[in-house]
Amino acid sequence: MSLILFLIIGALAGWLAGQFMKGSSFGLLGNMAIGVVGSFIGGFAIGLLGFSSSGLIASIITATLGACILLYLAQYLKS
Template sequence: MDIISLIIFLAVGALAGWLAGKIIKGRGFGVIGNIIVGIVGAVLGGFLFGVLGITTGGLLGSIIMATIGAVILLFLIRLVKRA
């Protein structure tokens, strides 16, 4: 992975984490927390989309997939915190 790919990967993660925080209406985790939530959400979203047989292409598809995964992740975190 070259440096440009890494920067794009982190930017998509940060954007997905921020969008997920806005959708869930949380207080946010800060920049680093949003990047982590976005990256983990991208992995979760990629896994779920693969299981469902849904393919995404391009930057926009990656952002949407990562955001959906991050929203699911934040939802699961809230469920665990309430229990």
């Protein structure tokens, strides 16, 4: 996967996670950071469940799931 596509998926996943978890966006760079870290978390979580993700849509779903987990943990640790 090219770096540009990876960053686009990260930005989209970060934005989607922001919509699901908080109801707002974190800006382009914030969304990218959340989405990129979320893609690693989501890939790990999906792997633990015995699934694998291949393809564009599966990558977006995996990264969004991981970004939601990341935002949930951040809110949990904050309170």
